[in-house]
Amino acid sequence: MKISFAFFTLLFFLTFCLHAQNQLDDRVYKTYDALVGQDNTGLYNGTEFTDLFLNTDGSYRYFNAFDYTKGSVTYKGQYYVNVLLKYDLLEDNLLTRSEDNLSIFNVKLIPQFVNSFSIYNRHFVRLTDTNLNLSGNGYFEVAVLGNDLELYIKHTKKKKDKALKSGIQYRFSEADFYILKSDGKYNIVSSPRDMRKILPQKEEEIKSYYKTYKKRYKSNPNVFMANLVKYLDGPKMEKNQL
Template structure:
């Protein structure tokens, strides 16, 4: 006699006994996913498939390697094509790792290549699964999305190493971010005027003028400068299309 598949029986029993309220919420896809995770338990889903994260750097103050805070915040992500909501997680900027609150005392390091996107503390990130030698790869924040163009920002951290009498510790600081532009999922680095012109060779004159006229803004607030540049490139793209 074959042994019973208890996880399957549990899931089947849960589904056929959906309470009326949950059935109504199932009409909303997000509510349905939340209900399913609550019934099964996120730790029993395909999301909790990874290794225990071991911290490699000792820190002693708030100069740390994470986005915003070392503490977990509720966020959402798409993992192996499946959306998950209200997941406790944090983003290790320096190592470019998304970590989840594990079932033990250590964070859970899930398979980064299986993450399509995540949303945390008001930031929206996509994962560019290119070869690590490519100019654009890893987690990028979506700063702007207009038409067929996306403006992306790569958060970065740098560190200083301190040698105390009895141990070594590190302090992490925000480093110069990287930028990229995606045109119909074709990713181009955009960290300099030359790189932008390389992505839009037909608009070289306008791009040079833009950099020249907004040189001060590019130094004082590069995010705003890049947003304005992306908007201008979108306009030029429409003009070029209309002129054909």
């Protein structure tokens, strides 16, 4: 009789503990969902980001603007839309934060889980098979997806330090370059001259295009390079439209 009583007492205790644990887990998930929103719970899965270089000359380390902007991202195979994003060009990281109670935290998304993202009407992908041994996490802006040629823009920024009486001031400057995919191979491109080396069969076309649109190359090299690749990739009947 004593054994039976002890057994049922132990069983009751274990059942109570299990029920209490389940209730605690439910409260944890409900609290977390309430903080970040159920739709975006999986998005805020990364490490906290802190900007250590805020004392600048007015420049910033991010793509297009200092502040967050609304965008979309495919993360862990799930598509999130209308979320706050910011692209750090200094360390090649995609950042996000919640608009709710966790908005004080900047989250650095885990690069391996980022497939693509869009901000400022620009689309970016993560390329992992370029075989170019580039630094960073592999984020590239998609500039041209043609029939035979593809062009990607690698946006980067460099940091310079300046010693002032009040401390160190930082300055950020753009240092973009391009990746051209031709015949299944990725190539680093920095100028039309590099393009001629990669596509020697189109050397005369490249020279002619550069001569015609030289001013555009100086004022907006990204637009020039994208239009050049479209020109080289497209049918002859379309070339006069660029």
